[in-house]
Amino acid sequence: MNQQTAVKYAYYPGCSLEATAREYDLSVRAVCEHLGIELAEIPDWNCCGASSGHSTDRRLAGNLAGRNLALAEGMGMDIAVACPACYIRLRKAQNEMKQDEKQRDELTNLTGLSYNAQYNTRHLLDIICNEIGLESLKDKVVKPLHGLKLAAYYGCYLVRPPEIVAFDDPENPQCLDALLDTLGAEVRDWSGKVDCCGGSLSLSKREMARRMVGELVEMARRAGAEAMVAACPLCHANLEMRQGGANGNKMPVFYFTELIGLALGIAEAGSWFKKHLISPSGLLASLGL
């Protein structure tokens, strides 16, 4: 895309990025600044309701997501979302409200905000791959991630359901693989890329999450990966928290924006990795990264 045009988005970080996924938020902001993506955080955004909202009360879920959509529409920009669980909730509400005037009216009655579904909601992976483009990203790589063997993990809500979120194939997505390849990493093909890690049950059904994470990590390891790459704060926390095995043997998990930051030579990248529960510093040091 044209270097001169600044791309500007209304940024919706989501609750996890304020706490357990702090390093995701920091790396998103640093990388976007570096790539010429301007993020204006939606003022006074609220929680999207996540799985708990739509699992128990559909109208509540629509209106919680809808308030954020309406606030962003007031800013006159498309929305950039970091968390796939927020992304699917906002996209779902956007689609439903686009088709249903009654739902839009209800939102306005409750929040005093008008909403006409005029702008789009996009995930940052989509924006970086398809708006900035991998060619343009490649030009900015100063420290290629040579020798880093990675499994790209998409999880659920970046790819499913395709009628709501589709910017890649729902069964065999490629954009994260292509992005990591652009950064110079060795991307391993594997069959777990869209399997669920059990993140929504990580706190309420620990043993289930342990088993689901264990199977994924084992699959990634068999494919020859030394680390996994996620684009979701819930997957990341779950993959770190619920991974079994001795401490030295656990597989590190990166956010895709952290690796972009590392390859672009952004100085503070080292401080993001310090926040991980499974430290990737040994692995990175062994490769001179």
Added chain:
Amino acid sequence: MQYFDKNGVAVIEANFAEQVKEASGTEINRCYQCLTCSLGCPSAFAMDYLPHQIVRMVQIGLREQVLTSSTIWVCADCQACATRCPNEVDIVRIMDVLREISLREGFVKERSVADFHRIFLGNIEQWGRQHELSLILKLKLKTRDLFSDLLPGIKMLMKGKLKLLPERFKEIEKVRDIFRGAEK
């Protein structure tokens, strides 16, 4: 619970499928039991009935058995079933509807999951955004499971990954209006 009458015949509610169809907006009778949903379900190992069985049970009206099942709560909400269904049966939406009814009528089998959802939403109503530390602590008190995850929890606190206090939120009354609106 009365799943069977005194002659051993299953108790059915004939219009249950119709109710679920109405509430979910999905054509539940299109299911022809191909098992695609169950074969790809990541939570299947923890379910008492597999997803295709739940759909069949709804079709024939085994209302109470469905609403008291573990399945509807250990579903991880991964959307694989509905994405892969060849007949476009929106099983995700069906699960949502079944959870809603199960909660409303007090049938919940997996308390920890329902407690999680309730605490999660309660926090949003209180603060506008999720506050992860209090979500974890409240769930621990509620499920009387105080000592698991202590080490990673402390590690997260030390790394600044769990905020002690919720963010300040300006228009909290607007968010509470949304909750009040949902109750009506």
